[in-house]
Amino acid sequence: MATKKPPLRQILLERVRAAFKxxxxxxxxxMFGGVTFMVNGKMCVSxxxxxxxxxxxxxxxxxxxxxxxxxxxxxxxxxxxxxxxVTAARLRDPKALRFWIAVARxxxxxxxxxx
Numbered sequence: 001m002a003t004k005k006p007p008l009r010q011i012l013l014e015r016v017r018a019a020f021k022x023x024x025x026x027x028x029x030x031m032f033g034g035v036t037f038m039v040n041g042k043m044c045v046s047x048x049x050x051x052x053x054x055x056x057x058x059x060x061x062x063x064x065x066x067x068x069x070x071x072x073x074x075x076x077x078x079x080x081x082x083x084x085x086v087t088a089a090r091l092r093d094p095k096a097l098r099f100w101i102a103v104a105r106x107x108x109x110x111x112x113x114x115x
Contacts (some may be wrong), residue, residue, distance in 0.1 A: 007035070008088055013047045015091075019101045020045075044108045045101060051087045052097075055111060058082035064103070068092040068096045082107075 006014075011034055020026045021039055027038045035047035046053040052088035053073055056064055058081045064070055069090040084100075091097045 005067045009047070012052060012088055012091075015024045015097060016045055016047050016052065016101070019097065023105070039105065042108055042111050042113050043074075051085045052091060052100065054084050054086065054100050055107060056082055056084055056103050057107040057110070058089045060103075060107075068100070070100075 016035075016037060017025045017028075021026075023039060025040050026044075027041075029036050029038055031043075032046045032048065032053060034046050036046040037044050043055050045055070051096075053068075061072070061081050061084070064084060065072060068086055070084040070086045073085050086096075086100055091100070
């Protein structure tokens with residue numbers, strides 16, 4: 001009997017967990033319909049059902065839109081500059097996931113905490 005594949009959400013979550021395994025001051029928090037990885041008390045990456053959301057430098061936002069299929073996060077009709085969604089399909093290549101996590105972690109050093 002064939003083993004059942006884990007849901008895509010779980011696969012994404014485990015890949016992000018592995019990427020943050022050696023990072024200090026990381027906490028997982030349920031938000032944005034998934035699990036958000038808080039680094040130094042600030043949102044960094046969020047794993048959703050079929051996509052990841054990355055918090056990036058708003059100054060780099062326009063340059064990053066379209067890379068690996070990245071698109072601006074939109075919620076309740078609002079576009080959020082500095083927040084990008086990338087679908088799981090575009091993150092199959094481990095190099096693509098490493099790129100986005102590096103971009104998000106780099107900005108996390110300078111990002112303000114949410115109030």
